[in-house]
Amino acid sequence: MTPAVSDVKTLQIDGIDVSAQADQTILDAAREKGLSIPTLCHLDGLGDVGACRLCLVEIKGTSKLLPACVTRVEEGMEVTTQSERLLKYRRMTLELLFAERNHVCSVCVANGHCDLQVLGQAHGLTHVQFPYRYPKLPMDASHDRFVVDHNRCVLCTRCVRVCDEVEGAHTWDVMSRGIGSMVITDLHQPWGESDTCTSCGKCVQVCPTGALFEKGKARLVAKSRDFLPYLAMMREGK
């Protein structure tokens, strides 16, 4: 299917000419062209929320920074994805995350397979300037196969979205607000007692850190997420 001419927009990303379909986001267009923009809450196949702010980009003529994951391409747009300012903000965002809970990689099951770790390395994060908050959060191992360790959670809500949008169970959601937010299962019950959880494990697969992991694996193997775009494609084709 060839889109009509008017449905194609041409724009510049980091000085490179890019063409994209009108309904594509800046992130889609950039990645198609092999340009990388860091993301954390975004995952192909899940609805976007624009919450992590790592994919913020500069757009000429706009004073505000905009999230590439939800901002649609426009004709003649001039996008900058890598500037000193953006890199500084991204580093600070990551530092805030590292300082918010407990992300000591050396003792984490996700060490080596963690999106946060990869982002930290990519941004040359050698230390965190902010004081570590280390809240004492619980760990729930009541489920037969899975564990949730809230100390590792970055509140990206991928688990909430995959459970709602893809599995259709909506076992997960977020409780409280602000710095006290926490992901929960059902009425904040132990995961193992959840009536709605289908134990499908999708939440574990999409979790970017060691917050959700499978029992009995001292070291986590790489998570598999290819099923998401596939499921999305199959549903569209239906």
Place this chain on the structure above:
Amino acid sequence: MTPEQLEQIASEETAARARNPRRLSVCMAAGCISSNSDAVKKALERAVAGGPLKDACPVTGVGCMGLCSRGPLVSTEPAGVLYQNVTPEDAGEIVGAVSGPAVERLQCSRELPFFKRQVGVVLENSGQINPERIEDYLAAKGYAALVQALTEMRPAEVIEQVSRSGLRGRGGAGYPTGLKWSTVAKARAETRYVICNADEGDPGAFMDRSVLESDPQRVLEGMIIAGYAVGASRGYIYVRAEYPLAIARLNTAIRQAKHLGLLGSQIGNTEFAFDIELRLGAGAFVCGEETALIASIEGGRGTPRPRPPYPAQAGLFGAPTLINNVETFANIPPIIRNGGDWYAAMGTQRSKGTKVFALTGKINCTGLIEVPMGMSLREIIFEVGGGVPEGRKFKAVQTGGPSGGCIPEQFLDMPVDYDSLAQAGSIMGSGGMIVMDDSSCMVDVAKYFMEFCMSESCGKCIPCRAGTAQMYDLLAKICEGRAALDDLAMLEDLCDMVKNTSLCGLGQSAPNPVLSTLRYFRDEYLAHIQEKKCPAGVCACGMKQEAGS
């Protein structure tokens, strides 16, 4: 009901008033009720019933008369005397003086600058009419604007008048109201909604509360006109659950308006239909943000979402939605009645009309005022507000709540409008003005607002969720005298980052109180850090010094 029938109710009401001009009005807004005006009203009723004026001098509850600090307030007609600090024991004396000379001991001069300098547009009926009787509102030209809009104007003409008036959103950001209306009107859709944001969340602000308690019909009329102008047939009022009196009066107002056919189908005997429902907020400041407010009306967590799409394109239940706050809607009926040009003649070049402010803090006349845009802060605080009490020295005035800033003395002669307040590092906000004297510590004030933003953050985006918590910790550290200069640099870095990267207005403006106090009161920060001393003597500096640097 036809326009003629409405007019008849109004003229009957006016005629009844003319036949018996004697009347005692007791302020029954929340402020005076807290000062016991309920008992005063009952005492006045008893005094009237037991004397020669029996059945000849109605005692009515009216809305806010403004000067809350001197409540309970009572006014008499036809003499127009205003009494202050009235107690139930004063009732006999006041009733006895209705037709004679005033009770001097209790009299509050109407010549006070507090009253003389005010211009009533939004508050024109406030303190004059009984907010629980629609007949009172009709007799005060109520619903004349709606009838005029429905019978003489096309929707586009209504929007044209609102645009000409130059009215800007009174909720805080100051977006041009006419432009907002026309965007919603032009959106292609079957269904559109009108929402009145009555989730007045700024601490130190009670303008919307007062308008809803004093003149609720005016807000309904503004919303119905908006519904006609943008092509909506349903409206919602999102009101704080913390305002039970406002909720009760709104419910009464909606019921009475329905009864007279001013809500429902065939309004004013035309084809236009419009309904209004109340939705209660539940204590979340972030729900003042438009997309969060919509999420809340839809029954969910009040978390904002990225814009675009703007609510004017895709809002409540995905339909184009017009959101204005209480004061904005309350301005609409007089604008339609008198024309947009009339309104635009008041105020400054870029901020037209009047603005309602809540004057509180270290100021003599606390209460509610309405003044033309462009009046200087000095006039507002020292003339209208009567200055700082107890001979203390003015230090700063806080405007715009947690999204605003503290304005120091050197800006007192600045005309108050959207642009000048922004230039001074604050914002107009919804209209709270909290005056601070030299007994307030500006670092402590900054910490207070950061605590507010931290616990009101929805937690969705990282900069606001984790950034406000880090900033709060740093401010606490400074207040406790445990901070070093590096901490100040980190605080400034965080301010810049949170301001530029947060998802919604709450996070983007959370650093403002810190930035404005750093700009004008940096020496106070430095005193805490370098000398471990709080100049105002508020913070317990140095108490925990051994724990830190």
Place this chain on the structure above:
Amino acid sequence: MPPTLGKASPPSEDKRWKIVAATMRRHGFSRNALIETLHTVQQSFGFLDRPSLEYVAQSLRVPLSKAFGVATFYHFFSLKPPGDHTCVICLGTACYIKGAPQLLAEVEQSLGIKQGETTADGHVSVLTARCVGSCSLAPVALFDSEVAPRLNAVEMRGRLARWMPS
């Protein structure tokens, strides 16, 4: 027990559930009515507990986790039963700069509890409010919903003493 589809039954025979059901009916059992319904539950019972959340969630076909997420997002909702009496200290800006922190310290000290807590005998709860909109009478506190204007520590102690069993 797996969540029952269709008609959910109220947690008890208590007549107040009829009021809750009426709210849901008035909104056509729409999912959007979650907050309105939780308001009715809290108004009728004083707080929200797990059985009531479960009943409302199932009646409105809202996921349990969402209902819990909403109930804990809004500070107006309480998941703990309130004391027989409630003292709410307003911490709005005007009250704050006019001495609300001292009032809060006073009440916390004299009752031996922190804000958000209830005395062990269930007699008094201490809460704080963001702003009750009575700024011109600052500092204020609400004693069982009645606004006490221009409050000071002495009057505060007097008000609390009135609640104490004689």
